[in-house]
Amino acid sequence: MNNQLKALRAELGWSQQLLAEKLEVSRQSVNAIETGRYDPSLPLAFKIARLFGKTIEEVFIEDVSDGE
């Protein structure tokens, strides 16, 4: 799954550490989500979307090549 996390974070000038603190997760978690190594759970995805004032679909984009 692709996501806009890095771009959204850059728009606000936030560091990974600051975003991690706002989400109450580790910086490793933010890094793993940004780089696509980890897809967050639905509650965390909602939390991320809410923090940026977006919908989940605006932050996370389904990669159609992932298959069904």
Place this chain on the structure above:
Amino acid sequence: MGWWIGCNTLAGKRYRRRVFTAMSLYLVILFLCLKLVKTVPMHGWLLYVVALLPAVPVIAVLASLGRYLQEETDEYLRMLATRSLIVASGALLLTIVVNDFLRVIAHGTPLSPFVCFGVFFTAFGIAQMVQDVVSRGGNDE
């Protein structure tokens, strides 16, 4: 190496504190039990109790792992620890199965005492360290 959970979350800190306490107790209990067996002649159920005493802190270490997984609120770190446990369990099973085949077919010798424990926690520690290094990488632009 099994104490390695590199995260600085509250759950990670609690885990390391519990494991440090349990391993310190383990060393003290092991030393006292070995000394006791050498100095006081023992047999029967008392010898069994003394022999099993050092296992108590080891059980506490395993319980700490379980508690860490329950207490860790960071789902990504929880996944990393779970993955490390799977790697450690795989390494342990592989060691046992390989030794079993060597014993049954090639009349090999059984594993030395405590090898399984060492294999499990070494594999767990290596898996945690590798994942920790990988997950700490990446640019913060």
